[in-house]
Amino acid sequence: METVSCDVLIVGSGGAGLCAARAAAKAGADVLIAGKGKINRSGATLLAGADVSADIACAGEDLCKLGLRGNPDDTRESWYSDIVHEGFFLNDRDMVQLFVDTAGERVGDLVEAGVKLHNLEIGEREIGAAGHDILNTLWKAVRGCGNVRMREDITLCDLLTAKGRVCGALLLDINGGALVRVDAGAVVLATGGAHNCYTFTSGPSDLCGEGIAAALRAGARLVNMEMVTHCPGVMFAPQKHRGSILPYVFQCLNAGVDLNGAREPYLHKHLSPAMVRLALGSEWNKLLLCYAAYMEREATGGDEYGGLIYRVGMPGTPERAALEQKIPHLRQGNFGAMMDTHDQNGGLCVFPAAHYFDGGIQVNARMETTLQGLFAAGECTGGLFGANRVSAATTEMMVEGARAGLSAALFATQAGRGCCDQASMEAATQGVRAPVGREGGLTATAAKQAVKEAVSRHGGIVRTREGLEAGLRALDEIDLENIGVGKTGRYPGEWLDYLEARAMHTCGRSILRASLLREESRGVFIRGDCLFTDDDNWLRNVVEGPCGLETVPVAQGRIASPGGKRDYFDYLEGMLSKLSYYEG
């Protein structure tokens, strides 16, 4: 077996992985990045903000210090308070502090590295740039470091350990079809969310939760896996455009109207006037529009494709001209084709899709997991945004990536390169090779479909005890040990499917189990059978570790909940009035 050695192994090559690599390399570490796809063309970063404009946030005062336009009266403290309110008090406060304190530096790094700023979403505390440009800019910065090696098309099978310390990983080189052992001083997981646990997602096919699942198998903890943000305006049909969040960009610009299958407005049926205003005027629209869309399709069914409609101005109208001025490439390529379907069908066929994982691997503000030698950054982690992220996932990946890379480099310098126990290596290898050549009754691709089906149906926008229990039974019926994988060799698709099915099954089970335990609704998490937010009993994280599930109180710090239990929507409205940007 090929064996590679490095100080810091970084698994994942999106924004978090690249920022971690750069920070670790700057701290003097010899770094290896392992990307599941092409380094600057995979992960969720590529299509952030539909690749039109992803918001990159820091406190307005920090934007001004960078010489950029921002609100000089917007302080870090004000941003901290907003993030904790937006997160419904579940945020890890130390992580929020790190976030608001270092976001300005990271944004400065990105601007200095040459990212092209987009003028679409300039706000009081954010600037905008295209997803692919953010990724390319970070990639170029990493290539400028001398001590970073990169491997592409290589996927994580398992973490390797020695006496409880993580000291490497077993990878599968996809094109070669061969296992690769990496011995490392420290490992940073930057593998993104588990989007593909869901049938309908805005994420690329790479995101199957491999890092989250491997961390749990190795003995690390997961936090708040029940918190999954859906994005309301995602192309549902035609299939060619499925998954694009362009309609969401329109929703953020409040450029059109939300209609049901009969082309009638529906938001007012499910949201109060104050909430409709908020849904149409801020990034809170995600949570509110998803809820309304879900309720509307339950009540009236969808259009001919099973989705709902988002309609902007037709060609020739001033509304359309204004939109095309804001997004100039709306007439070209894929966007042009999408707008053609819009004009033919009287709107875009949209529905909410699984979009962002608020929960994930538990880390502290140094991005240390509960396992020695294991660090994590970006969307595969949980805690920073609590029960709801309103904006700034691109800032999250930069802040957490940079911190994780530094922590990992310092750890590796002190601990030296590791060498895993033979037992760990054997367990990892056997786990990966188990289905190969087995006469199985189940194909890996069928197992993946079954996981998606169970998680989508029962772990979506509105969940209930009954549904979650049914979903868990459905997952239990998927017997991964009954999966057979035929030929391996180069590009072993079935084997890859097995690895993905295994990760998705683990993550899906975590999502459903955590959802069942949390008997309330909070932020993006809505239990239809518990439509209240309960601060007396549920200012707690759901944590899954080697010993199972537990709930752990969240230290409240200086921005604390007053306590009490209230109707979910009343609570939401009350929360809004606490935000610095609330206009009543």
Add this chain to the structure above:
Amino acid sequence: MEQISITVARSAGGEGYRQEYTVPMPVKGLSVMGALDWIHQNVDPTLAYFSHAACYQGSCGRCLVRVNGKTVLACNAEITGNALLLEPWNDKVIRDLVCEKPTDG
């Protein structure tokens, strides 16, 4: 329901051969990638095409395939007509429709 015939130039068994699949066309707007996913999920899990890190949005540029002689992105190419021939887009074939990517800077 309308059906289309998709012939794929394969190499998974060693020697090159062609395999034909019949795919239902439930709604308009099915892409080549959508058809490949359907085959993979419903008929033949051994069919290899670029699927492990695909953006499905015409951005990553990795799902290149030759459709009736023309190289396109599978996710972007809408199916027209009722018969398709899918071939690897270059001669450095890894497996079935998966090819080595060109070296870039």
